[in-house]
Amino acid sequence: xxxxxxxxxxxxxxxxxxxxxxxxxxxxxxxxxxxxxxxxxxxxxxxxxxxxxxxxxxxxxxxxxxxxxxxxxxxxxxxxxxxxxxxxxxxxxxxxxxxxxxxxxxxxxxxxxxxxxxxxxxxxxxxxxxxxxxxxxxxxxxxxxxxxxxxxxxxxxxxxxxxxxxxxxxxxxxxxxxxxxxxxxxxxxxxxxxxxxxxxxxxxxxxxxxxxxxxxxxxxxxxxxxxxxxxxxxxxxxxxxxx
Amino acid sequence: xxxxxxxxxxxxxxxxxxxxxxxxxxxxxxxxxxxxxxxxxxxxxxxxxxxxxxxxxxxxxxxxxxxxxxxxxxxxxxxxxxxxxxxxxxxxxxxxxxxxxxxxxxxxxxxxxxxxxxxxxxxxxxxxxxxxxxxxxxxxxxxxxxxxxxxxxxxxxxxxxxxxxxxxxxxxxxxxxxxxxxxxxxxxxxxxxxxxxxxxxxxxxxxxxxxxxxxxxxxxxxxxxxxxxxxxxxxxxxxxxxxxxxxxxxxxxxxxxxxxxxxxxxxxxxxxxx
Numbered sequence: 001x002x003x004x005x006x007x008x009x010x011x012x013x014x015x016x017x018x019x020x021x022x023x024x025x026x027x028x029x030x031x032x033x034x035x036x037x038x039x040x041x042x043x044x045x046x047x048x049x050x051x052x053x054x055x056x057x058x059x060x061x062x063x064x065x066x067x068x069x070x071x072x073x074x075x076x077x078x079x080x081x082x083x084x085x086x087x088x089x090x091x092x093x094x095x096x097x098x099x100x101x102x103x104x105x106x107x108x109x110x111x112x113x114x115x116x117x118x119x120x121x122x123x124x125x126x127x128x129x130x131x132x133x134x135x136x137x138x139x140x141x142x143x144x145x146x147x148x149x150x151x152x153x154x155x156x157x158x159x160x161x162x163x164x165x166x167x168x169x170x171x172x173x174x175x176x177x178x179x180x181x182x183x184x185x186x187x188x189x190x191x192x193x194x195x196x197x198x199x200x201x202x203x204x205x206x207x208x209x210x211x212x213x214x215x216x217x218x219x220x221x222x223x224x225x226x227x228x229x230x231x232x233x234x235x236x237x238x239x240x241x242x243x
Numbered sequence: 244x245x246x247x248x249x250x251x252x253x254x255x256x257x258x259x260x261x262x263x264x265x266x267x268x269x270x271x272x273x274x275x276x277x278x279x280x281x282x283x284x285x286x287x288x289x290x291x292x293x294x295x296x297x298x299x300x301x302x303x304x305x306x307x308x309x310x311x312x313x314x315x316x317x318x319x320x321x322x323x324x325x326x327x328x329x330x331x332x333x334x335x336x337x338x339x340x341x342x343x344x345x346x347x348x349x350x351x352x353x354x355x356x357x358x359x360x361x362x363x364x365x366x367x368x369x370x371x372x373x374x375x376x377x378x379x380x381x382x383x384x385x386x387x388x389x390x391x392x393x394x395x396x397x398x399x400x401x402x403x404x405x406x407x408x409x410x411x412x413x414x415x416x417x418x419x420x421x422x423x424x425x426x427x428x429x430x431x432x433x434x435x436x437x438x439x440x441x442x443x444x445x446x447x448x449x450x451x452x453x454x455x456x457x458x459x460x461x462x463x464x465x466x467x468x469x470x471x472x473x474x475x476x477x478x479x480x481x482x483x484x485x486x487x488x489x490x491x492x493x494x495x496x497x498x499x500x501x502x503x504x505x506x507x508x509x510x511x512x513x514x515x516x517x
Contacts, residue, residue: 053420149417
């Protein structure tokens with residue numbers, strides 16, 4: 001299958017800290033790639049570079065043949081097609097659940113109000129929160145907020161979904177409800193780039209696991225191989241900590 | 244000239260909602276502060292009591308003074324309200340400028356804030372009315388409003404800046420990730436949340452401006468203080484005239500500070516203004 005996301009020689013520093021030191025990665029359409037690694041390994045920075053929330057110092061990223069990193073890139077158009085889910089949910093607290101979802105379709109995609117509401121209803125059903133349409137974000141549990149955030153991203157009908165530690169801020173009993181939604185999405189063929197240490201999700205839904213350390217990709221393999229017979233010593237040491 | 248300043252206002256998180264605490268000169272009465280004998284109750288009802296009692300006990304001159312000053316009250320409110328509206332507009336743009344990534348805009352806004360906050364309001368009033376008078380050819384009231392707007396615009400700018408910066412960075416990122424432009428994200432996501440947290444400090448500025456508006460009496464504006472002065476200078480009843488003027492200012496500022504406190508309370512409980 002053809003490459004969908006192409007990352008070449010990605011380099012990024014924050015002051016004196018080198019977050020990415022030359023990362024190459026290509027993701028095929030419909031592929032679910034899980035990125036793991038110790039904190040500070042650059043995995044979130046890599047993910048955030050894909051929709052240019054971080055700008056690379058050098059290197060290039062393209063999605064479906066369209067450059068993300070060039071200065072003249074139509075980044076707003078690209079972001080419309082790249083959904084993102086954050087660790088801290090980032091729901092808009094001044095808007096109801098429904099308005100959180102309909103806002104971007106209405107004002108960015110210029111859909112009619114009715115159409116946007118229709119989309120919101122369908123997606124809330126999908127994430128199992130049909131009864132929360134009129135609720136405020138602060139009235140929801142963390143797991144519910146994150147599911148709304150996923151619905152909000154899906155409302156733009158994205159080609160790619162980025163997940164930046166989507167369950168790290170959640171209590172254990174809420175993690176499953178979010179992972180279930182993500183697993184469904186993976187089964188439907190969504191192209192997904194996920195920064196997470198959820199090994200259950202890795203085994204159930206990921207096609208490939210990328211292990212990053214110190215701004216570089218150390219090892220990549222399909223989940224069954226990755227967990228049973230990692231090649232690199234660094235990977236083995238990390239897996240001992242999280243498994 | 245006490246100013247409820249925002250640069251000393253610390254930004255913190257309370258009950259999952261971000262608030263700005265403006266530290267100096269708390270005009271806003273706190274809830275549960277002494278019940279019926281709270282400082283606010285004593286001052287407010289004491290002042291009202293005096294304003295009712297004095298004219299009854301001694302109609303000359305108190306009743307005469309009370310009849311003489313309402314014109315000034317209108318002028319005071321006109322200057323205050325028009326100035327606060329312009330100050331808010333200036334403050335919004337200067338505040339956005341203060342956080343702008345555009346170096347030129349950022350520098351212009353910051354220099355404006357620095358200069359204006361470094362010069363006493365009274366000097367600014369003199370400057371616009373007398374020093375720039377030949378150039379601007381403005382009457383007292385418009386000159387007063389111009390000076391007050393420019394001055395308070397700088398303080399408002401800092402409130403807007405602090406308010407916008409108090410919104411978690413993730414809000415802007417989430418908006419951008421959905422394909423919104425920076426300005427749309429500001430308009431639809433950041434500013435609506437900012438308004439909620441800056442209303443109390445803006446209310447504070449309004450009260451400060453109401454008090455500072457007494458300075459415009461110097462520029463031939465017949466505001467409350469000037470009317471009092473006019474009465475005093477013709478009747479030689481200085482003590483009585485200025486007592487009434489002081490009591491009227493006190494009643495007004497205490498009333499508005501209670502209003503601000505009420506507003507703050509409501510915003511805290513049910514955050515969603517719709």
